[in-house]
Amino acid sequence: MELLVDHHCHGVVRRDLDRAGFEARLTEADRPAPGTTLFDSSLGDALRRLCFPLLDLAPTATPEAYLERRVELGHAAVGRRLLHAAGLAAMLVDTGYTPEPLTSPAELGEAAGAAAYEVVRLEAVAEELATAGGSAASFAAALRAALAEAAGRPGTTAFKSVAAYRVGLGLGPERPSDAEVVAAAGRWLAAGGGRLADETLHRFLAFAALDTGLPLQFHTGLGDRDVDLRTCDPLLLAPWLRAAEATGVPVLLLHCYPFQRHAGYLAQVFPTVHMDLGLATHNVGARAAAVLAEALELCPYGKFLYSSDGFALPELHLLGAALFREVAGADLARRTTENAHRVYPAVGGRGPGR
Template identity: 55%
Template structure:
């Protein structure tokens, strides 16, 4: 795409401290090749098919290798050897700092590996961090305590309310897209429906996957009074992608108008559907995190372009959705800056917008929209 090189808009974006409104921790251990490769993909590192031989692998070797003191495009073996030589603490410090984020909003509900806490992430990056509470984890903790089925609804509501009162919590999140998909009955379930479903779940055990209880979770989230993040689109093999299309939420969104901000995360390949929802519903917002580091800086503009075709500029946010390897915190930020700068500079060059408009849109998307929605501190009120 034209306009991705250095220019006035790129300079403004490079200087902008970002708010990464949805990410995860970075691993707190040194990784061997198999462990590292497993974290480079939402799929699997199959025999003979290395994630280094993919778009994200190329982007990593091109844009992350120099931060380890290597030449661009360094071979994978050299990259891994240098990473091991530096150790995980130094690797995390370099990549988290390079992301140049002033704030991270960290989902703490997914941690199959030992990862940094929000405070640890902030310290390594020289930034601040806040917590995003994953509601499925709260529900499963309530079930694990042995509550009676008839008490589940009240117990989950109380536990969720307690969780959002913790210092530093700014939002809640649901992974309904993974557990049931979005093709749910949009109506609020009755107490009797929730009780029957809870009784069956407690007998069956396992993760929360019941559609009635997922509906109850989403309606409870609305009542908590904090922003609600919803994973949409791209994810790992647990997902059924066609059921993660955010357009399937249309009826539920219609019923929840006037409640809390709903933030559609990631969205690819449904960024256009998400853009439509953000255009017609006041409380809907979106990002295209996760996809950006997987396509890399060279193609990030194409994903962003579709997300921005009709989206109001106060509705688009930045996230990395980085998990595990700190390279993704850096690569997500770099892809976002390159992609958005290219799009905006192209429009400035075509006289479709002024330079001042482009800089304002960049600041809104990269930082200020998140500040406003999550009630984050604003050091420069004139920019929000």
């Protein structure tokens, strides 16, 4: 089995879950729909086929039996079984979203038997600075220093922007001037800081990340219900990508669905742009082959990477890897690992997560 580099994922929960807690983490929705269950979906079909047997159950077992078995084994043992079965060489872990305590990159890598690295979320860095009480006048310098410090830590391999969630991907192509950053930071801090949602500051963060030389990941496409999917089309990022191209820093378009063809076009025409399908792979289940084919209509094979975007449930890390292998085939799976090593030169061997 070709070991994969999962170039974007998250930690898993540190506790056992009841059915409601489990199903809540299978979906991008923030509440269940009455009378429905995610076990009755393409994702649920994949769970039965690929995860139930790993916990010693037949695919025909009931969801209740599966969840009882999870509790019987305990969340740590379940995590080890499923993460090991994913067959990963390395995991790049976004640590910027923790609605509850999740496993650290080192803990996730240990459970998977894989090297583990950190992806630093830009907005989390900025929001921490605001909490620390800095001034608008000092914000730009403090942010650059914080990114330089993060980039210099062992194990940091990339930065990530969630501008798509906050202001959309229509970022302007110009670097904000110092005066513009001071004015925008002043408005944000005067309002109490908190959740950053200012186009000027998101644009500033993205350019500042490029200045470190580390790859920059962008959330695109589907996400939680608070995202405006219309503004998450990666094509909206094209003006910014033109401006960013001169840096030569790799830009990674994550998830992309339902805009996978648009992302494939961008990966073809912009030398620094790469893409994956992320959580779309396990969400569409049996349709994963069709979605992958659409992405690869234009995307060069050498610019396509693998990620699961697995979050909270080790099942999602496993499903992403298993479904991807099924539809990609051995050659493309091997290529994605080679591509990841090229885009992230620090990833290799037995990294800091081991």
